Amino acid sequence: MRLLREFFMRSPMDVAMDLVGAYLCRVTPDGTAIRARIAELELYTQDERGCHAFNGCTPRNDAMFMVGGHAYVYLCYGLHNMLNIVVGQKGYAAAVLIRALEMPECNGPGKLTTVLGITRGDNKTDLCAGDSSIWLEVRDHTPDIAAGPRIGIDYAGADAALPWRFVIRDSDFLSRRVD
DNA sequence: GTTGCGATTGGCT
């Protein structure tokens, strides 16, 4: 069942936890249908330095200020598209970075978007719209979740230690092991 | 108008 707006509008932490093990669904530009469980994700909110929106709204990050249930896609290192799911209320910037799916060749945020054919053109897609090519479906059961620090945000100082990376414990599809 | 760098990855030492 496709996840609806009310699901994404709850507290960012609750939504993040509930998205671990949920199904990410995608119809690629060439028509291929993909459906796979989310094995790894990270939460970012405007209150901490790891978040793109820590210093406010900019042309790059404005999707994060939309109501939960939209996509936030940005280019990293000039090479890799990163897929985030906006969570929480409109006006409060928060999003979940999808880092790995239970699929071969999807163990990493950059590789994942390549396999799914997701680019910045998909930024601000409404995942709750009935005709969108990206959406989420409820998980079958609650997975055993492990938490650890987020990856690649050393510049965030003390906030880099927040245990806001959530994974399916002992999954074979993680970008890295948790500590 | 200019500059520095990043929520990464793959290849090489």
Add this chain to the structure above:
DNA sequence: GCCAATCGCAACC
């Protein structure tokens, strides 16, 4: 473990 690739954008001047 180290490093290049590659470019939009944020933060300065």
